[in-house]
Amino acid sequence: MPRSLLIISRQAPWSGPNAREALDIVLAGGAFDLPIGLLFLDDGVFQLAAKQDAKALQQKDLSANLQALPMFGVEELFVCADSAAERGLDPSRFSLEEAQVLAAEQITALIDRYDQVITL
């Protein structure tokens, strides 16, 4: 049984390489067919805001990679409800429809379910 790994992505999309380098870990795991989960927490929820324009900052569009996650076999996608609410974001408008919206206690249970976790 392969060990499962949860990646908790806490950074806004263009606050440096964090968001993209977190996603790279997820994509690499998916490519190796490993059980990987991805939780968007704190400013990480901003990665899912609709109508972002990466080109305005001469950056790569992350949302294309995020949409590709299920194709890489990564379907365990989660968003923290509190983080979204605090930041005035409506999860029903998120660019990643498959992401399950979780309350705090559900996040506690989620972290518990995985064998390992990386929070960046």
Place this chain on the structure above:
Amino acid sequence: MSTLHVLSHSPFGDDRLTSCLRVIGANDALLLTGDAVYALQPNTAPFNSLNARSLKLFVLAEDAQARAIEVPDWAKAIDYPAFVELSIHYDKVNSWL
């Protein structure tokens, strides 16, 4: 399952401690390292919120010592061998990078 959460940022002007306390489980523990030990500065909101919770709280001794932070009796100061042991005792380690 149990998780050892590890913090290393100052709680002032940073939301890692708040977020961690929101999701930390009943079987989990929290280790303060680096500037996160400032959460034990008395008469502060972080100090009060940690004191109010019955949390298994550990502090890296060298970081408390360097910052002249007194470790209260509801927290335990540890060294690196104890840090290694803790990482084994808990099922996994979640460092809030």
Place this chain on the structure above:
Amino acid sequence: MKFAIALFSAAHAPSSRRALLFAQAALAGGHEIVRLFFYQDGVYNASGSIVTPQDELDLPKQWRAFVTEHQLDGVVCIAAALRRGVLDAEEAGRYQREAVSVGAPWELSGLGQLHDAVQDADRLICFGGA
């Protein structure tokens, strides 16, 4: 117990020193380190170009000595390294860059090595941030 240790912060970050001290304590406690994986700014810990004042802690040198002495598997994420200008001779040649800043005992490789270590180890410990 088998540990995988991942480091995400640069050599001057306090978390990088903590990672080394933890790694040393793990071996001293009779445990095994299956791999050290440097990612994000952690790649700088493998740089041979860092010059530390004589009266300061030379962490890259200490890491090198630690990995060499215990014959550990020290892997530096190649994508993160390239982006940060930490190149070995092969990459410097490939991209026609002048400076070669990483060599033995470090190996540049992909994120697959991190996943491999996570699968092999009993515990994954990450250091970074501050």
